[in-house]
Amino acid sequence: MTFGDVLARALRALRARPGRAALSALGVAVGVGAIVGVLGVSSTVQGGLLGQLNSLGDVLTVSGSNSSGGTSLVAPRAIAMVQRIPTVEGVAGTRTLSGSAQRSELVSGQSGISILAFYGDIASATGTHIVAGRNVASSLRLPEVLIGSEAATALGVTTRLLPMQIWTGTQSLTVVGILSPTPVETQTDLSVFVPGGYARRAMGFNGQLDTIDVRVPLAYSQTVGSLLPATIDPSGTLGLQVQEDSSVLLAEADTATAFEGLFLGLAAVAVLVAALGVMNTLLVAVVERRAEIGVRRAMGSTRAGIAFLLITEAIIISLMGSAVGLLFGLWVTIIGAVHQGVPPVLPAQVALLGVAVALGIACLASVYPALRAAALPPSEALRTMA
């Protein structure tokens, strides 16, 4: 009796009860699909965030407070010094001015949208780009400003309306460019950026900066981050701190996978139920086929041969189920990816895990029925037919 013989007999036995085999396989499909789907979606979300980080680079934000609790201020030449650090891709320095941006001079009070004077290149330093309009040089001595994405939404600044007037108190500014959203939704998104040249001339800005934004490739963010405080403040009196956007993003990636364990637990329950389903199918098959088992034993099948036949049936059911489950998991992953707007990521290990789970189900489910079938004395099995 070759393996081909066993396979042919197992397939034949399953074909004899197609509905039952299909339902057991469906149970396996749900279990495997749940596992593959959970892992696929979480790796897709994680992969999307990490991919974003890799392509945009990391933004390091340097600020500090001095011993008396006030905000530490840095001279603008810090920008040029940071620029000389290798691998740095963009630097800008900002200073928060008093007041907030409004849509009209008739509105008073706080809008939550900060007015920042800047030196350097805001877009390249914050990992954003100009989505509408044009960039502004920091030396410009005109009231032409850039606006963060959320601030633009809040003030009703749209591409179509550029250039558009906004106000801070009685002072009018002209928005000429809108920035794209930052990867981690920082204060940048809620700010209006006024060129340092104009702020010095007309808004009481003294040229001292409170924040330096530095963009570096992700791989260098630790190294550059450790160099920044000493580069900007050799004396070390300003108490400068470096905040990495990547840490926020990585935390976000962790959050995205925080429920992975819980969902995997639920998926494991589904797998267990699937195994019980397959086991039930096989136990029924053993009872139903006592006579067949007896005849096969009388014809010369070994105990192992009978057990092997049932285990093969379980493996076929489980593999069919896992194939459907993999497709289901892949579909869920793609839906998740489309929803998140990132490419789907389904590591090969996950697919292999799906197959391994299926084989595990087959083994778990078939051992007991197979042993029972093998233990049937042939004469006993034959008696049921008479």
Next chain:
Amino acid sequence: MKPPVVELRQVTKTFRAGAGVTALSDVSLTVAAGERVAVVGKSGSGKSTLLAIAGSLERPSQGEVVIDGRVLRELSDRAISQLRGRRIGFVFQSFNLLQRLTALENVAEALMYGGVRGAARADRAGELLERFGLGGRTSHFPHQLSGGEQQRVAIARALANGPALLIADEPTGDLDPESGATVVDALLAAGESTAVLVATHSPEVAARLDRRVRLDGGLIVPVSG
């Protein structure tokens, strides 16, 4: 004297179910190669148990069984299974064909367990069915065959691997006398060296065999008349 094919030495079989029924007690029996033996007796006298033990389907509670020169007690499941597949053929009262297989496939299945490789099985099975007058029935399923035909398929299956021992438990019990006669013809068509052990209630069937063994209450008793 031809060599014995099956020897039962002081075999006792007790079933543990219920009050511990003794189905056979201290039975010794030797069947020589080519010998045709009828086992007769009332229902419950132990005929089926004797046949099951002589065919290795049951193990005795006490005593020794030797089939084809091999002591069963010393054999592994694999060795006994192989012995059963190649050296022993079984025919049952209710035919016990595999219902989902055609006549040809039923016979081919026995050839598979007898160690015949894939392609040769169908040819051999076809020849066997032809020999038993079932050449036109090869692709029929059991439920499409008459009782007599089913039993002849079962005999073809039992003889497929040229066994040393053919065991038939009430082979004509479910058949009308005419079909029964053709089935006995088929049984007696077994090869010269094949020993045949038939349990039967039918005096006509018993009369066509070489020797009669009578069982009563699990004991072998002298044959009257």
